[in-house]
Amino acid sequence: MSPSLLLFIILAAMALAYHLGRKRAIGVAGGLKKINRLHSLPAYYGFYAALWVGLPTLLLLLFWAGLQDHILTALTLAELPAETMANLSEGQLSLLVSDIRNLASGNLMGREPSAEVEVAAAHYLRLQGIANITLWTLVGAMALAGMAWAWQRTTPSFRARNRVESIVMILLILFSSIAILTTLGILLSVLFESIRFFQKVPWTEFLFGTQWSPQIALRAEQVGASGAFGAIPLFTGTLLVSFIAMLLAVPVGLLSAVYLAEYAPRAVRTWAKPVLEILAGIPTVVYGFFAALTVAPFMRGLGESVGLDIASESALAAGLVMGIMIIPFVSSLSEDVINAVPQSLRDGSYALGATQSETIRRVIFPAALPGIVGGVLLAVSRAIGETMIVVMAAGLAANLTANPFESVTTVTVQIVTLLTGDQEFDSAKTLAAFALGLTLFVVTLILNVIALHIVRKYREQYD
Amino acid sequence: MTMIVEASAVKPANLKADHLAQDQSTTTTVGEISSPNPRMVCRDINVWYNNNHAIKHVSLDIGKNEVIAMIGPSGCGKSTFLRCLNRMNDTIPAARVEGSITLDGQEIQDKGIDVVPLRARVGMVFQKPNPFPKSIYENIAYGPRIHGLTNSRAELDELVETSLQRAGLWKEVKDRLDAPGTGLSGGQQQRLCIARTLSVSPEVILMDEPCSALDPIATAIIEDLIDELRQQYTIAIVTHSMQQAARVSQRTAYFHLGDLVEVGTTDDIFNQPKHKLTEDYITGRFG
Numbered sequence: 001m002s003p004s005l006l007l008f009i010i011l012a013a014m015a016l017a018y019h020l021g022r023k024r025a026i027g028v029a030g031g032l033k034k035i036n037r038l039h040s041l042p043a044y045y046g047f048y049a050a051l052w053v054g055l056p057t058l059l060l061l062l063f064w065a066g067l068q069d070h071i072l073t074a075l076t077l078a079e080l081p082a083e084t085m086a087n088l089s090e091g092q093l094s095l096l097v098s099d100i101r102n103l104a105s106g107n108l109m110g111r112e113p114s115a116e117v118e119v120a121a122a123h124y125l126r127l128q129g130i131a132n133i134t135l136w137t138l139v140g141a142m143a144l145a146g147m148a149w150a151w152q153r154t155t156p157s158f159r160a161r162n163r164v165e166s167i168v169m170i171l172l173i174l175f176s177s178i179a180i181l182t183t184l185g186i187l188l189s190v191l192f193e194s195i196r197f198f199q200k201v202p203w204t205e206f207l208f209g210t211q212w213s214p215q216i217a218l219r220a221e222q223v224g225a226s227g228a229f230g231a232i233p234l235f236t237g238t239l240l241v242s243f244i245a246m247l248l249a250v251p252v253g254l255l256s257a258v259y260l261a262e263y264a265p266r267a268v269r270t271w272a273k274p275v276l277e278i279l280a281g282i283p284t285v286v287y288g289f290f291a292a293l294t295v296a297p298f299m300r301g302l303g304e305s306v307g308l309d310i311a312s313e314s315a316l317a318a319g320l321v322m323g324i325m326i327i328p329f330v331s332s333l334s335e336d337v338i339n340a341v342p343q344s345l346r347d348g349s350y351a352l353g354a355t356q357s358e359t360i361r362r363v364i365f366p367a368a369l370p371g372i373v374g375g376v377l378l379a380v381s382r383a384i385g386e387t388m389i390v391v392m393a394a395g396l397a398a399n400l401t402a403n404p405f406e407s408v409t410t411v412t413v414q415i416v417t418l419l420t421g422d423q424e425f426d427s428a429k430t431l432a433a434f435a436l437g438l439t440l441f442v443v444t445l446i447l448n449v450i451a452l453h454i455v456r457k458y459r460e461q462y463d
Numbered sequence: 464m465t466m467i468v469e470a471s472a473v474k475p476a477n478l479k480a481d482h483l484a485q486d487q488s489t490t491t492t493v494g495e496i497s498s499p500n501p502r503m504v505c506r507d508i509n510v511w512y513n514n515n516h517a518i519k520h521v522s523l524d525i526g527k528n529e530v531i532a533m534i535g536p537s538g539c540g541k542s543t544f545l546r547c548l549n550r551m552n553d554t555i556p557a558a559r560v561e562g563s564i565t566l567d568g569q570e571i572q573d574k575g576i577d578v579v580p581l582r583a584r585v586g587m588v589f590q591k592p593n594p595f596p597k598s599i600y601e602n603i604a605y606g607p608r609i610h611g612l613t614n615s616r617a618e619l620d621e622l623v624e625t626s627l628q629r630a631g632l633w634k635e636v637k638d639r640l641d642a643p644g645t646g647l648s649g650g651q652q653q654r655l656c657i658a659r660t661l662s663v664s665p666e667v668i669l670m671d672e673p674c675s676a677l678d679p680i681a682t683a684i685i686e687d688l689i690d691e692l693r694q695q696y697t698i699a700i701v702t703h704s705m706q707q708a709a710r711v712s713q714r715t716a717y718f719h720l721g722d723l724v725e726v727g728t729t730d731d732i733f734n735q736p737k738h739k740l741t742e743d744y745i746t747g748r749f750g
């Protein structure tokens with residue numbers, strides 16, 4: 001009598017309801033020959049019946065599955081002797097609850113259950129049985145009621161097609177709101193944690209401070225006890241690394257897109273495109289150790305040979321590797337956009353005696369620009385949010401510097417280091433991660449808004 | 464038929480020869496294909512789109528300072544033939560052009576020839592208006608800028624104005640030269656494209672149904688323009704309007720399913736067509 005069996009039965013009932021509804025509609029019309037008396041095709045009456053049978057019962061099942069355990073546990077605990085309950089701490093209580101549940105489902109390992117637990121578990125089982133029977137009865141009743149309702153509404157003038165349409169619309173709204181609500185939930189939880197952080201550390205210090213050393217003293221007299229939460233070095237670090245990445249990715253990606261879209265013979269295109277896409281498929285952690293183990297030492301060696309002092313974990317190494325990672329984004333997005341420019345524009349330019357590169361520069365590129373800008377900004381968001389490469393190659397030192405040869409740290413790296421390891425969940429150090437996340441989110445949001453604005457502006461001008 | 468397919472499957476090199484063998488049956492052109500004073504000379508032109516033989520053994524001269532009209536039912540290959548004259552078919556990967564075309568005695572079909580200056584000399588107005596996604600002004604200024612035709616902004620302004628005036632568009636757009644060219648109506652876009660072609664003063668102008676979206680007044684302006692241009696330039700025009708062909712052209716060529724069926728002076732074609740197909744078409748019994 002598991003929920004999945006019930007689910008299966010509901011689906012079967014829906015199929016049955018579909019058939020009954022359809023039959024009923026044909027019957028009401030007076031046979032297959034006369035179905036044009038009906039407002040809608042018979043299948044719509046079938047769908048209508050199926051939806052009335054399926055939707056309420058499925059909703060009930062959903063709620064039941066979510067609430068059953070809580071309610072049963074509460075009821076079981078209420079039966080326990082009051083004095084036992086009174087001396088239990090929160091931790092012990094949850095242990096007790098899980099003991100009862102485990103015993104009830106027959107897999108309590110190791111310990112011999114106490115008499116109390118055994119009684120409670122028996123009670124729990126009994127309640128579960130009642131609940132199951134109730135659920136099945138309710139589902140059966142609701143399915144029958146739904147079918148009866150649909151049956152009774154099936155008349156030739158009933159607008160089943162429109163009804164099905166609106167029910168489908170409601171379903172679609174429901175599903176799309178899942179995504180929106182999830183986003184909202186994440187945003188709110190980050191926001192609340194950030195507010196808690198800003199209660200401990202003033203937001204002016206966070207936004208304008210130039211010192212980042214998120215240490216919180218365990219003992220008041222500890223050395224270096226004062227934590228500093230100035231996020232400026234992190235953001236400059238992020239900007240520096242992203243800037244280096246874009247400096248590499250935009251020209252390379254764009255030019256290779258132009259080559260692939262405009263110049264490359266078909267033979268070249270057939271293998272060059274997949275190769276670029278492989279680049280996009282490499283896991284970022286692989287890029288990360290490529291950056292840390294190959295590029296960074298190489299950079300340092302190169303620097304030494306020309307007398308430059310390049311740190312072994314440098315913004316340059318991380319930025320370059322991140323740039324390589326982003327090239328496929330820029331190039332494949334740009335290539336799509338360039339390909340979407342109609343051939344007639346190229347023809348128009350060629351017919352005026354323009355060369356291919358003049359045509360690309362003066363006609364295709366401006367026409368494709370909104371899309372290209374969109375693609376580039378998307379790549380920027382990606383660069384800003386990228387974590388693995390910078391964790392491995394950029395370092396942890398929060399230097400406030402614009403020198404790409406030095407080691408820097410980024411917002412994402414700090415979020416990772418703040419949240420890994422054992423942490424008190426309400427220390428300023430942990431909460432700082434949420435504040436960083438929120439700021440990062442706001443920055444990316446602003447970037448996307450700007451991107452949309454640019455794209456729209458050009459579109460108004462050109463389409 | 465089967466035998467030909469098999470032969471070509473065995474020896475792909477024979478493919479072309481097979482095409483030729485098959486095409487022997489097609490009509491030979493009626494009328495005088497050559498011109499006493501030719502600007503462009505086309506001999507035995509064949510065009511294939513993959514395996515679709517769109518132009519079959521067409522030979523035709525285009526004389527200096529003449530307007531030649533190309534007429535024929537839809538899909539008969541008029542645009543395809545026109546596009547051969549400035550090698551625009553190069554931009555269609557599926558298209559294959561064979562035969563000899565000369566401009567002032569110089570072969571333009573050679574692989575080695577640079578098509579860029581050729582296209583500057585042989586301009587084209589496309590069947591579908593294709594303004595650039597730029598302002599009206601920039602649409603016209605595009606060609607002159609590329610070729611460095613003007614030395615100052617004032618000269619460029621003037622060139623833009625005269626081009627637009629000749630295409631009969633100036634009055635409508637003079638107050639909004641900065642507005643996007645794509646925001647014009649279909650007929651205005653068509654005239655914008657004509658003005659754009661005029662701005663680089665090509666020696667030969669190919670016009671593919673330049674008046675298809677124009678009202679009678681704008682059409683009259685373009686027809687006057689064509690007449691005026693004839694003094695200096697050579698013009699080939701595709702049109703679906705018999706009256707237009709009769710009004711603007713000196714010679715007319717009738718195409719049918721990829722064949723050049725008949726060519727002659729416009730008077731002869733419209734008054735005493737020699738070929739049955741031509742007669743059917745111009746008297747409205749066809750297409």
Ligand SMILES: Nc1ncnc2c1ncn2[C@@H]1O[C@H](COP(=O)(O)OP(=O)(O)OP(=O)(O)O)[C@@H](O)[C@H]1O
Pocket residue numbers: 512515517536537538539540541542543544555557590
């Ligand atoms: N880009 C192309 N790819 C493949 N086939 C083409 C292409 N352009 C034209 N064709 C084919 O070539 C033949 C001639 O086409 P074309 O455009 O030259 O006709 P047209 O005489 O200009 O017709 P219309 O009066 O409708 O413009 C048609 O059968 C057409 O299907």
Ligand SMILES: [Mg+2]
Pocket residue numbers: 541542543590671
């Ligand atoms: Mg055409």
